[in-house]
Amino acid sequence: MKKLILLLSLAFILSCSSDSDSNETNASFIGKWTIEFEKDYTSTGTLYQTYNYSQEECYHMTTYEFKTNGQFIKDSYDFDAFNCVRNPVRTYNYTHSGNTITITANEIENLIIVENTSNDLKLKKVNPDNSFTIIEYSRVN
Structure with missing residues (x-):
């Protein structure tokens, strides 16, 4: 009986620790993000x-928001000589399958999820010449 209780306790402890680990690596991209970096690479990865x-x-x-209803909202700002100027808010549709997010705008844009934690999101956009861009976002609280 003691062995059974010990085994059940161990199984419970292990299942709890693996849940917390998986939440970090499988965190949802749903939410509001701001861009931190954009890094351009050649087709060979340089x-x-x-x-x-x-x-x-x-x-x-500027913020980028993925909503649970399949909408992607871009609320952007640009600099004009002296001030930050807000652009019109744009709403697009997106789909998500595996590690790919497809945003439908004027052109269809496929983004590959490279990293997705509770506070950081890295997306990869591959260009027709196989060069690519890694876009790094942080979650807006």
Whole structure:
């Protein structure tokens, strides 16, 4: 009987620890995000350009929101000479299958989820010439 209780206790402890680990690696991309970095790579994987949006106030004010109803909302800002100017809010549709998010706008854009934790999201966009961009986001609280 003691062995059975010990085994059940061990199974419970192991199942609890694996749940917390999987929540971190399988965190939902649903929610509001702001862009931190955009990194451009050649088709061979060589980094050739990095944009640091976290240090540019107007671009860092821009948010991207994935809603549970399949809508993707982009609320963006640009800089005009002296001020941050809000652009019209854009709403698009998206679908999600496996590690791919497909956003339907003027063009269909497929983004591959590279990393998805509770606070960070990295998406990969592959270009026709096989060069690619990694876009790094942080969750907006």
